[in-house]
Amino acid sequence: MEPQAQPTRYLDRDGHALVALPAFARDPETLVAFYRAMLRTRTFDAKAVALQRTGRLGTYASSLGEEAVGVGLASAMRPEDVLLPSFREHAAQLWRGVTLDELLLYWGGDERGNDFAGPRRDFPNAIPIASQVPQAAGVALAMKLRGEDRAAVCVMGDGATSKGDFYEGLNAAGVWALPAVFVIANNGWAISLPRQLQTAAATLAQKAVAAGIEGIQVDGNDVIAMHAATAQALAKARRGEGPTLIEALTYRLGDHTTVDDARRYRPQAEVDEHRRDEPLVRLKRCLVAAGAWDEARDRALADVLKSEVETAVEAYLARAPEPAAAMFDYLFDALPPALAAQRDEVDRG
Numbered sequence: 001m002e003p004q005a006q007p008t009r010y011l012d013r014d015g016h017a018l019v020a021l022p023a024f025a026r027d028p029e030t031l032v033a034f035y036r037a038m039l040r041t042r043t044f045d046a047k048a049v050a051l052q053r054t055g056r057l058g059t060y061a062s063s064l065g066e067e068a069v070g071v072g073l074a075s076a077m078r079p080e081d082v083l084l085p086s087f088r089e090h091a092a093q094l095w096r097g098v099t100l101d102e103l104l105l106y107w108g109g110d111e112r113g114n115d116f117a118g119p120r121r122d123f124p125n126a127i128p129i130a131s132q133v134p135q136a137a138g139v140a141l142a143m144k145l146r147g148e149d150r151a152a153v154c155v156m157g158d159g160a161t162s163k164g165d166f167y168e169g170l171n172a173a174g175v176w177a178l179p180a181v182f183v184i185a186n187n188g189w190a191i192s193l194p195r196q197l198q199t200a201a202a203t204l205a206q207k208a209v210a211a212g213i214e215g216i217q218v219d220g221n222d223v224i225a226m227h228a229a230t231a232q233a234l235a236k237a238r239r240g241e242g243p244t245l246i247e248a249l250t251y252r253l254g255d256h257t258t259v260d261d262a263r264r265y266r267p268q269a270e271v272d273e274h275r276r277d278e279p280l281v282r283l284k285r286c287l288v289a290a291g292a293w294d295e296a297r298d299r300a301l302a303d304v305l306k307s308e309v310e311t312a313v314e315a316y317l318a319r320a321p322e323p324a325a326a327m328f329d330y331l332f333d334a335l336p337p338a339l340a341a342q343r344d345e346v347d348r349g
Contacts, residue, residue, distance in 0.1 A: 007249050008229060009219035013277050015285025025224045028292035034075065034223045035283050035293070036301060038067035041091040042280065043305040044100060047313060048107060052258045056317065058109045065221075065253030067091045068279035069155075069185045072226020072248075076234055077153055082139050083122040084132040084154040088185065092155065096122060100312035110322060111330040130160035133169030133182065140178035140243070151179040151237040153230070159190025161207055162198050170245065174211035179237035181230060182245045185220060187252035188274075192265040205247035213243050220248030221279040253278065323347075 010025065012018055024030050045064055051057035063070065070091025077083065083096055090103060097118025106113025106125065114124040123139075126132035136154035143150045160166050161184060173180045184204050188195050201207060208215025214236075218229045226248060233244035251274035255262045262271075287293035328335060328343040335343060 007217035007219045007247075008225050009222045010224040010228070011222050011282055011286055013282055015282050015287075015289060017286070021224065022228050024227065028287065028290055031224075031283060031287055032292060034068075034071050034227070035280070035287060036305075037071045037075075037095050038091065038223065038280050038283070039301060040305050040308070041067045041070065041094055043302070043309050044090065044094070044103065047309050048104070049254075049258060051104075051313065052107075057104070057107050059257050059259050060107050061088045061257045062254035063088050063090050065274070065278050066185055066187055066250045068223035068226055068283075069183070069220045069248045069250055071095055072220075072223045073153060073155065073181075073183055073230040073246075076227050076230035078150070078234075079119070080148075080150050081234070082143075082150070082152045083119065084136045084139065084152060085123065085125055086129075086132065086156050086160070086185075087125045087127055088157065089125075089155050093119075093122070098122070100309060101315055104312060104316040105319070108316065111326070112322070114330075126156075130156060130163035130165035130169075132156065133160065133166050134172065135169075136180050136182065137169045137172040137176075137178060140173060140180035140237075141176060143179055144176070149238055151181060151234050153181045153183065153234070155183045155185060157190060158184055158186040158188070158195055158204060159193065159198065160184070161204050162190070167207075167210065170208070170211035170213065170243075173243040174213045177240065177242040179240070180243040181233040181237060182243060183230070184245070184247045185250055186247050187250050189252055189256065189262075189266070191256045191260065192262075203247060205245060208245035211243075211245075213245060215245040215247065217247045217249060220250035221277050221282060223279055223283055250279075251277065 010018060010021055045062050048057055048060050049062055052060045070089050074092035074095035083092060085092060098116050102113045102116060116122060132154055136152045140152040186204055190198060203217055205215035205217045218225050220226060229246055233246060236244060253271060253275060325343050325346045328339055
């Protein structure tokens with residue numbers, strides 16, 4: 001597989017259409033919905049970082065600059081599909097119906113945050129790197145064996161493609177032609193390790209070759225391109241034509257997590273250059289040029305979203321924490337005797 005000359009994109013960094021837009025993107029309200037979802041994610045993101053810095057939230061992984069990846073892929077999914085995320089897919093989870101309150105609970109160390117009221121079959125965040133890839137193959141295999149018209153969508157960072165789990169999951173999905181879509185959010189960094197030191201492959205998309213599946217590159221900061229590519233991959237999966245690997249080229253504008261300081265290993269000039277490509281400004285310029293958006297609507301939306309996030313935060317901070325013994329309650333359907341004894345000891349104080 002030869003690397004693509006250019007990743008698939010529809011909008012340049014100034015929001016100008018490079019080619020004819022697909023039908024869904026010619027509806028301004030659809031693009032406004034994408035913009036609202038990305039801005040909602042960014043508003044939540046900023047508040048979550050502030051909460052962590054003031055000791056009211058646990059370690060948190062910001063998705064700053066990567067919002068188009070999550071909104072693009074999730075908006076192409078059906079409710080009955082299954083999302084298997086890494087730990088940076090807040091945009092996709094929010095689109096799928098995970099609530100702000102649930103996200104806050106999870107990042108606050110409360111497992112009730114994984115008990116999604118909306119997408120009941122979506123998987124919780126995968127903290128171990130790439131562990132969700134073979135899990136996605138298993139989910140897709142179950143769908144195929146049951147003859148279901150559904151698909152699994154698995155999201156990971158670029159660092160995950162250096163793990164054995166990645167290759168094993170892709171290999172199984174390829175040989176069994178499973179209804180799965182694997183999305184690599186290639187943000188350029190696996191903590192402090194830059195992409196070029198992870199692998200000698202010219203692209204991450206071409207790692208699909210070893211699994212005998214299709215691999216494509218997409219501009220991950222172009223929400224139109226992300227939605228279109230994911231929709232096409234899902235349609236292919238539903239036709240029984242096997243999985244697709246999508247490399248979404250984006251950039252991590254923030255730190256890896258709130259325990260990281262990217263200034264130690266990444267020049268600010270690089271971050272500033274990539275900020276010019278960030279997805280919200282790009283889509284906003286497209287909408288303004290089409291007469292579908294203006295600064296007054298933008299300010300009004302920002303106020304609404306800020307209020308929504310603040311309301312969720314107030315509810316989160318007012319919620320009584322679970323007792324310490326709850327740490328045992330989400331491990332097994334029935335606790336093994338050794339852990340049951342430990343739980344009793346914690347209960348007794």
